[in-house]
Amino acid sequence: MRMPEIAVKSALPQETEAVGIPAHGRSRQDVDFWMNCVGAPLVLVEMQDLTVRQANRNAAILFGRGLEAFNHCQMEELVGPEATMMLGQIWNVAPVGTPGEPFIIPAQVQGQERSLMVQVTKIAVEDETLRLFTFMDAPPQGSVALAGWQDNMLSMLNWLPFGFEIASSDDQIQFANSTFKELFGFSQDDISDIEDWWRVAYPDPEYRAYARKQWYDSIAAARAEQREMTPFDLDVATATGRTRTIQFRHRTIGNFNINLYIDVTQERAAARELKRLAETDALTGAMNRRRLMDEAARLQAESENRSAACAFLMLDIDHFKSINDRYGHSVGDRVLVDFTRRCLDALEPQDRFGRMGGEEFAVLLRRPGGAAIADAAEKLRSAVGSTPFRIDHHDLAITVSIGAVLCDPETSLEAGISRADNALYMAKEAGRDRVIMWKAP
Numbered sequence: 001m002r003m004p005e006i007a008v009k010s011a012l013p014q015e016t017e018a019v020g021i022p023a024h025g026r027s028r029q030d031v032d033f034w035m036n037c038v039g040a041p042l043v044l045v046e047m048q049d050l051t052v053r054q055a056n057r058n059a060a061i062l063f064g065r066g067l068e069a070f071n072h073c074q075m076e077e078l079v080g081p082e083a084t085m086m087l088g089q090i091w092n093v094a095p096v097g098t099p100g101e102p103f104i105i106p107a108q109v110q111g112q113e114r115s116l117m118v119q120v121t122k123i124a125v126e127d128e129t130l131r132l133f134t135f136m137d138a139p140p141q142g143s144v145a146l147a148g149w150q151d152n153m154l155s156m157l158n159w160l161p162f163g164f165e166i167a168s169s170d171d172q173i174q175f176a177n178s179t180f181k182e183l184f185g186f187s188q189d190d191i192s193d194i195e196d197w198w199r200v201a202y203p204d205p206e207y208r209a210y211a212r213k214q215w216y217d218s219i220a221a222a223r224a225e226q227r228e229m230t231p232f233d234l235d236v237a238t239a240t241g242r243t244r245t246i247q248f249r250h251r252t253i254g255n256f257n258i259n260l261y262i263d264v265t266q267e268r269a270a271a272r273e274l275k276r277l278a279e280t281d282a283l284t285g286a287m288n289r290r291r292l293m294d295e296a297a298r299l300q301a302e303s304e305n306r307s308a309a310c311a312f313l314m315l316d317i318d319h320f321k322s323i324n325d326r327y328g329h330s331v332g333d334r335v336l337v338d339f340t341r342r343c344l345d346a347l348e349p350q351d352r353f354g355r356m357g358g359e360e361f362a363v364l365l366r367r368p369g370g371a372a373i374a375d376a377a378e379k380l381r382s383a384v385g386s387t388p389f390r391i392d393h394h395d396l397a398i399t400v401s402i403g404a405v406l407c408d409p410e411t412s413l414e415a416g417i418s419r420a421d422n423a424l425y426m427a428k429e430a431g432r433d434r435v436i437m438w439k440a441p
Helices: 011-019 028-035 057-063 075-079 081-089 143-159 178-184 194-201 205-224 265-279 289-305 320-327 329-346 370-385 413-429
Strands: 042-045 052-055 103-109 112-125 128-137 163-168 173-176 232-237 243-253 256-263 309-317 352-357 360-367 389-391 394-396 400-407 435-437
Touching (some): 028 042, 028 052, 028 112, 042 057, 042 075, 075 081, 081 103, 081 112, 163 178, 194 205, 194 232, 205 232, 205 243, 243 265, 265 289, 289 309, 289 352, 289 413, 309 329, 320 329, 320 394, 329 352, 329 370, 329 389, 329 394, 360 370, 370 400, 400 413, 413 435
Parallel strands (some): 400 435
Antiparallel strands (some): 042 128, 103 112, 112 128, 163 173, 163 256, 232 243, 243 256, 309 360, 309 400, 352 360, 389 394
């Protein structure tokens, strides 16, 4: 959405370059002198709350007040609340001394409705960055309809339920709607340069590097094909410290970058929860059979490129039926939960543990060789049987039988499971509470 270049150019820096106003800090006396050399109404305000610091004589004429009356007044007193809100959304985070694009705003000036064209420039005054607004009447030829159209458009942009941003070709924010501020909570002071956005929105350096690469690579691909950027998600830190999952959309239109920020935090969390429920045993929290089989297939596919051996362990709680028969199924369920906890504590974080059904569980793991796999299985057996399970004042002596198989790339998943099952059967036949490694006959 490119604003029309009609009738007026910014007083700063174009005109002031001619008369020598520097882009970087000078004293307030110097700025006051040069502001009154410019033939357009100028108002200097604080970055954050739009409190007026000073104005020039042309602004005094436009707004009908003495120069002293500008000091520390609110912008709303000059142009009305609606126009002030729009001025607060003209970010202009371009470098100091560089003007933003002109906007037309519907203002209330001295009690009358008036369409003003405004351009904002950041300037440094005594080591403080301030915003300089240049005001002019909107040109009369056809401008009334144009101002009304823009007024309605800005109202619609603020109504949108997602963040909307207009940025220059170098990604400096020119306009951000009200939802953008609600989403992230950052002000113009927080994001005075595009580098500030990367710093505050992605505080972790590694994730910041990933986010930047994703952003610029996606934009480059879209521009090369003259299309909208393929949407993607990033986790963005807000001013309150909360992290939101944001879907990013982008399109280059003319000399502007149009960016959309859609909060998908709840949707992505719900999808993750549904995925977890679909892949997790409801009672124990372990992986369910389907997820474990998917993990087994993945590990087997990767085994050719790994030096560590892959193993499949089948676990069966000994005499579990007698626990249910004697103490009831509620106690049996708690045994399964405690059994899962003990096993997970005995395993490495990268190992995969799942419930195959009933009292039967399985483990996928990688270790340097057969001896290390046997040690891991023995550690599981000891973790279960070394101390009784304390449930409802009952001390239950629980043991587990384990069958283990060392898988090679040539072994199919079905064959590996079958061999582990055979080893488990041999462990039970040999008296239970033991580990049997499958060996080829």
